[in-house]
Amino acid sequence: MRKKEARILIVDDDEDILFSARVWLKKFFTEVITLNSPNKIVTSLQSHQIDVILLDMNFRRGFEDGKEGLYWLSEIKEINKDIPVILMTAYGEVELAVEALKNGATDFILKPWNNEKLYASVNLAVDISRKNRKISQWENLQEHSKNYELETQSPKMQQALNTIKKVAATDANLLLLGENGTGKYVMAEYIHQNSARKNEPFVHIDLGSISENLFEAELFGYAKGAYTDAKTDKAGKIENADGGTVFLDEIGNLTLPLQQKLLTLIQTKKLSRIGETKERFPDVRFIFATNADLKKMISEHRFREDLYFRINTVEVELPPLRERKEDIPALAEFFIKKYEKKYGKSHLRIQNLDEVVHYAFPGNIRELEHSVEREIILTETEELTLTLNHSVAEEKISSLNLEEMEERLIKNALKKYKGNITLAAEALGLTRASLYRRMEKFGI
Structure with missing residues (x-):
């Protein structure tokens, strides 16, 4: 059975609960994180994209009123209202759990739980999380795209939009050119939402912010033990976009060795995580963007000509606002x-x-x-x-x-x-x- 790409966070002060839940859920989901204190929840949400949270309702000995669980539920929803939260509760706290459902919890699991019930509840929550994320992305796109970039009186922008609308429905590689702030990200989202992949992930990767030594780990992922801090298997951003669109921004910032790695991925349409030999074949559509003059960089031997021809099946330049x-x-x-x-x-x-x-x-x-x-x-x-x-x-x-x-x-x-x-x-x-x-x- 193939594991579902999802990051599950379990919060409980009982180490036995954390261990047993983690061991069971790791069979079905790619990453399971455990916390023995709710005080670490905010930090985890800031540093990770969490799909589902399993949250205990009581953390202090002698207090069984569930108020801590309700408090942390509200804190989580304040940070991200779309994350499904499953409460873990004892039999005597069912009424509290029902109250929590009214306050935004997705489900509750009775301790000791049935493993099949636990899996079913988490699996459903993962699907809800993905749906919520897609709805949120679509709402954000609607907010940014309505009367913004997509309606224009400019002949130059109309020409660019006509090309974009034609290529959006295809799987052709697209290169977006233009100065900083001309709307390349908005256009990439628009292309994704007007393609057959619109119900699958849209993954934005800012190549200008990824250091050279983290490039492969970020894009391709790594296997457990691949290096010192690799304590679990982790899929890369390309693999997480399977079925969807990958927007590689600031491609002009890549060094020549990294350009070669990217060229190999585009040519072969396969990748291997760091530390493993297994080949994976993610089905993704690529959109590239840069504000650099790639032709000049090619003449100066700073950008590979073969990569340039791979990424610009269609090339669109977005005009600056002054034009x-x-x-x-x-x-x-x-x-x-x-x-x-x-x-x-x-x-x-x-x-x-x-x-x-x-x-x-x-x-x-x-x-x-x-x-x-x-x-x-x-x-x-x-x-x-x-x-x-x-x-x-x-x-x-x-x-x-x-x-x-x-x-x-x-x-x-x-x-x-x-x-x-x-x-x-x-x-x-x-x-x-x-x-x-x-x-x-x-x-x-």
């Missing part, structure tokens, strides 16, 4: 509505819209969104005046080389925030790891 000014008013209005709802405000409008439309937006759509959100937070009236950094914008236009512009933006952000990596990364719309890699790339 689709017709869309700025609609995009600004979309972001106003979005953040009015988030921050409990209404009837907001941009006072300097003419200036905004003629601004070059070096950070593209992401900069526009951040500018709108910032003003909505800070402004106490209904009139918004977006703060525009004209000096950076003018400097941006002076060069059309993407890498030169990226380097300049990074230097400007670091200068503006006096070397504070966290603030600079946030302003650029990057993770700290992505910014460090770019700084290393440009020798900053």
Whole structure:
């Protein structure tokens, strides 16, 4: 029987319960994590994507009222309302368990449990978790895509969208090009949701934030004992996307050795986890993206030409916002509505819209969104005046080389925030790891 890809978290202060539940459930699910204290739940949810939680209702000796279980149930739901929680309870606590069901628990298991009942309950919860995650992803996509990127008055963007709509229904490899903040992630999600794979996983992998020594472990997974910290078998992100779509972002940041590994995966459509010889054949569709000039990188022997031709069966370039000014008013209005709802405000409008439309937006759509959100937070009236950094914008236009512009933006952000990596990364719309890699790339 093939194990189902799922991460189960069991929380109980009884080590015997943890051991027996883990041994039984490991037969059916790829990863089972145990905690002997509920105080560690928040940390686990922050560091892992948990599919199902099995939660005891009592953790202190002499207290059998189940209030701790109800408390931690509410804490879990506050962090992520979509995670199914199965309560483990004694016979005398059934009424409490029923109350917990009303408060969001998925099911409850009586101690001592029947193994078959335990498996059935967890298996159903895993299916519910996957369904919840897909619904959540779809709602997020709807929120981001309605009137955002997908409706346009720009001829250049219309041309890009026409191509994307044609290729979405196929399994062809697609390369999305464009500056940071032009909407490559949104387009990748749109393609996935308009393909035959829409009911399967959409997995985004930011190659710019993965260090070289973790590349294989993250993408391909590893077997137990493959290295010191490999205490269990773990599927990689490619394998977890089986049946769905893998969006490989920032592909221009890969070193040549990693480019070779990726090329082999694309060519053979098979992989092996680190530490095992078994070959696996995940069925995935690839979408790639970069803001780098790959043709220039090929001429400089920094990007493999054979990989380039593998990834760009179809190539689409998303225009920068300064080349689709017709869309700025609609995009600004979309972001106003979005953040009015988030921050409990209404009837907001941009006072300097003419200036905004003629601004070059070096950070593209992401900069526009951040500018709108910032003003909505800070402004106490209904009139918004977006703060525009004209000096950076003018400097941006002076060069059309993407890498030169990226380097300049990074230097400007670091200068503006006096070397504070966290603030600079946030302003650029990057993770700290992505910014460090770019700084290393440009020798900053």
